[in-house]
Amino acid sequence: MTATPTEQETLAIHGGTPVRNTMLPYGRQSLDEDDIQAVVEALRSDWLTTGPKVDEFEERFAAQVGAKFAVSFSSGTAALHAAAFASGLGAGDEAITTPITFCATANCVLYQGAVPVFADVCPDTLNLDPEQVSKRLSPRTKAIIAVDYAGHPADLDALRTLAGQRGLFLIEDACHALGAEYRGKRVGGIADLTAFSFHPVKHMTTGEGGMVATDNGKLAETLRRFRNHGISSEARQRQDSGQWFYEMVLLGFNYRLTDIACALGISQLKKLGANLARRREIAACYTRAFREVPAVIAPAVRESVDPAWHLYPIRLNLELLSAGRPEIFRALRAENLGVNVHYIPVYRHPYYAGRFDYKGEEYPVAENAYERLISLPMFHSMTAQDVEDVIRAVRKVTAGFAPGKASARLRSKAGKP
Numbered sequence: 001m002t003a004t005p006t007e008q009e010t011l012a013i014h015g016g017t018p019v020r021n022t023m024l025p026y027g028r029q030s031l032d033e034d035d036i037q038a039v040v041e042a043l044r045s046d047w048l049t050t051g052p053k054v055d056e057f058e059e060r061f062a063a064q065v066g067a068k069f070a071v072s073f074s075s076g077t078a079a080l081h082a083a084a085f086a087s088g089l090g091a092g093d094e095a096i097t098t099p100i101t102f103c104a105t106a107n108c109v110l111y112q113g114a115v116p117v118f119a120d121v122c123p124d125t126l127n128l129d130p131e132q133v134s135k136r137l138s139p140r141t142k143a144i145i146a147v148d149y150a151g152h153p154a155d156l157d158a159l160r161t162l163a164g165q166r167g168l169f170l171i172e173d174a175c176h177a178l179g180a181e182y183r184g185k186r187v188g189g190i191a192d193l194t195a196f197s198f199h200p201v202k203h204m205t206t207g208e209g210g211m212v213a214t215d216n217g218k219l220a221e222t223l224r225r226f227r228n229h230g231i232s233s234e235a236r237q238r239q240d241s242g243q244w245f246y247e248m249v250l251l252g253f254n255y256r257l258t259d260i261a262c263a264l265g266i267s268q269l270k271k272l273g274a275n276l277a278r279r280r281e282i283a284a285c286y287t288r289a290f291r292e293v294p295a296v297i298a299p300a301v302r303e304s305v306d307p308a309w310h311l312y313p314i315r316l317n318l319e320l321l322s323a324g325r326p327e328i329f330r331a332l333r334a335e336n337l338g339v340n341v342h343y344i345p346v347y348r349h350p351y352y353a354g355r356f357d358y359k360g361e362e363y364p365v366a367e368n369a370y371e372r373l374i375s376l377p378m379f380h381s382m383t384a385q386d387v388e389d390v391i392r393a394v395r396k397v398t399a400g401f402a403p404g405k406a407s408a409r410l411r412s413k414a415g416k417p
């Protein structure tokens, strides 16, 4: 049962009744009987890994995203590492990327012994700002790694032009953006290398898993070798051709995705269209509702893109609130919304801060956004009631922290005048 609070009600954090009785997560998977059956069949087959399901999943995925080739990996992180490797990034090189992302985007540059150079983001989409990228170019720059933050495609035309002028690789971290479109083209068929993730909070899942899409056959071959220890052929090819001989031609890893996971991927891929449609519906409901809530800035959508809505990150209009993001966050959690923050700018993480000398003041847009961001629950199996609860809780909490209101309540709670 769900409570039906009004804006006048006491916030749960102040002892009132929460909007929901149970915690609504910010993201979660949905699996049906077909998915379970597909996995069971794979378990009963001859191939648990690197068998026919891998080829089938890759072919179907490539067709889905409009790319010539798709190469599967054990995670989105492994996919990014492979993309960094395939682009030739190495010691002494730099790759320009965004600080508003999950650390894996920048980590893949470090795995290759290269240096991540952060450029600030656009104020509307929080995606890599091409103008800022052009200011960070150096003779050492080898790649640009764009992230389609929250599922909104980055400014790919401008970034592709920049990359083309300098002979750089454009890697797109589309771990948020499976199914997104940019100027009528599907994400996956635009950048040199596009990485995806199948983590359970994403648009479809294989448990853990990832993919790199590319139109370049040579890059695809390098990716396949990289995920298999750098070996030039796969066990099944050798079995089929009756050969035992293989050669390790580059230093790779075991980043293979199993047949079990690929069987799940094939089944999940069939639901991608419906999942995207539901996410777009939820985003439209939120955006419509938050037009009436001045303390909330809804995520921007540029013309000619169709985002995939992995996340729905609002920004707080702190000027219209009596508390900062930490208090608002805690108040939303108390209402049983599993809100989250995406992202702590990567350069702020102790590992990066300790190893490099990035300066927050060089990223004013990212810094400003970080103080205000809260990701609301967004996943395709959310019910109409879930969506309504989120909207109610956001209205309730922002009204409770309208200037002069909550601050007075907090003062009295603390025993101060």
Ligand SMILES: Cc1ncc(COP(=O)(O)O)c(C=O)c1O
Pocket: 075, 076, 077, 078, 080, 101, 102, 104, 105, 147, 173, 175, 176, 196, 197, 198, 199, 208, 209, 210
């Ligand atoms: C932008 C971004 N890049 C990379 C990754 C890594 O993907 P995975 O968790 O599949 O390794 C994530 C994961 O959430 C992500 O959000």
